[in-house]
Amino acid sequence: MKDIIRNKRIELGLGQGQLGQCLGISASAIGMYEQGRRMPTADDIPVLCKVLKITPNELFGWDKENTVSANNDVSKRIDTLEALVSELIEQISRK
Template sequence: MKAENSHSIFSSGLRTVRIEKGLSQTGVCKALGLSTSALSSYEQGQRHPTINGLKILADFYNVTTDWLIGRDEYKPTKNDLVIQDPKLNYWYNDLSNASEEDWRKLRQLWEALKEK
């Protein structure tokens, strides 16, 4: 894959996933602590994030880094959950690995917290 093509795929995918999830550039930037000029330049293919930045964007949008760079066929939808707070988003994504017992304990803890 040529560099131009992978950069174009990345910028297009980044913009597509943001729009399909109904998010504004301003909202994404506030949630991630990015400047609007940085996100805009990523989406226009003028700049590219660091590897860590790529991981943060993928986690935020709940897509794989491979999808963002055009190596995965996953198609994000608006129904995919995006949590605006990156720390909560990481926590939520980690829940997919929780056991049934962990889920039971979490529900009990949540019910106890709601009662206060």
């Protein structure tokens, strides 16, 4: 996230103070975001994304391919758990 904030800010020709002003925070807070010493608050993320002209997924470094892949992995694990639970229920009901 830190590099994304810095790179997009520079790409848009904004100083840390200007970006901070948009968010109602100090230039030093933006500097801390860019150094990875601090994270934007949940309230600041939508404004930050709007000012930097990026989506929250882009801000967090998530891309569609990785998100879809993670969702598929979760779905597979859920299917496995459901099968195990069904098997256990069947074993219990036989007793």
